[in-house]
Amino acid sequence: MQKLAIALVLGAISTPTMAQDLQSQEIVVTASRIEQEDYSDRMPAVGLRRPADFLVQAVVIRGDTRDMEQRRREIRSMLSDAIRKAQAAGVELAYGDYILTPLTLANVEDIDLRNDNRPDSERVVFLVKAKLGGTQSGEAAEAQIARYIESVPGVGRAEMDEWGDSTLSIVGPDSYRPQIAEKIAEDSNAMASRMGQGYAVEIEGLNMPVQWSRAGPGEVLLYIPYRLVVVPRP
Numbered sequence: 001m002q003k004l005a006i007a008l009v010l011g012a013i014s015t016p017t018m019a020q021d022l023q024s025q026e027i028v029v030t031a032s033r034i035e036q037e038d039y040s041d042r043m044p045a046v047g048l049r050r051p052a053d054f055l056v057q058a059v060v061i062r063g064d065t066r067d068m069e070q071r072r073r074e075i076r077s078m079l080s081d082a083i084r085k086a087q088a089a090g091v092e093l094a095y096g097d098y099i100l101t102p103l104t105l106a107n108v109e110d111i112d113l114r115n116d117n118r119p120d121s122e123r124v125v126f127l128v129k130a131k132l133g134g135t136q137s138g139e140a141a142e143a144q145i146a147r148y149i150e151s152v153p154g155v156g157r158a159e160m161d162e163w164g165d166s167t168l169s170i171v172g173p174d175s176y177r178p179q180i181a182e183k184i185a186e187d188s189n190a191m192a193s194r195m196g197q198g199y200a201v202e203i204e205g206l207n208m209p210v211q212w213s214r215a216g217p218g219e220v221l222l223y224i225p226y227r228l229v230v231v232p233r234p
Helices: 033-037 068-089 138-151 173-195
Strands: 026-028 048-051 054-063 092-095 122-131 159-162 167-171 199-204 211-214 219-223 227-232
Touching: 048 173, 054 068, 054 138, 068 092, 068 122, 068 138, 122 138, 138 159, 167 211, 167 219, 173 199, 173 219, 173 227
Parallel strands: none
Antiparallel strands: 026 167, 048 219, 054 122, 054 159, 054 167, 092 122, 199 227, 211 219
C-alpha cells in the first residue's frame, strides 16, 4: 500500500493542517469541503471509490399547538421519544450540516426549534442514519429509516416526517489519503510509460485535502484535486 510506483515527495502526501481534523469524524457527502474552504472544484480522473458508511435522511418534527409552551413541550417530548426508539430500530441519530454529531438525550437541548411555514408552528430538524455495507443496500437502508419514522408516535399535535432527499456519509475521509495516493501513483506510472523515454510526468497538488462526491446509490468517490503534467526529460 505504502510503496509508490513513482517517487513522490513525502511532504506532498502528508495530511495538511486543516481547521477540521477529518481522520475520524463523520461528514455528509453532499457537504463538500470545497464549499467550506474555497478550494478548486475540478475533479481529477483518479480517486478511491468505496461504499459509504451510512445512508442519511433528514427528518422534521413539526408542531402547531396554539399555546407556545405546550407546543414546545410536545415537540421536545417527541424528539426524546425518537432518540429512545432509535437503537431498537437499528438506526442512529445525528445533527450537523457538515460534520455530524451523535444526537443523544444528553445533548438533545442543543437542537434549536425554529419557526415553521405557518403561524403558531415550529419545527426541529435532525438526521437519521442507517448503516450501509454487507447485506444492507441503499434501498434496504431507506426502508429501515421509513419503518423507524412510522414507529415514533406523535405527541399532541407534533408529527415527524422525512425532510428532503436522503444522502450519504463517510467516517474519516482523510484516513483514506494513502490509498488515494497509491491509485494516483499507479495511474501516473502507467501514463509515464505511455509517453516514451523522452517524457516524464509531474504530480502537483497532493498537499490538497481529500475531497468527496457521491458516486452511486450507496457509494462515494474520495479524491485529491491533483494535477498530472507531462514534461520532457532534461
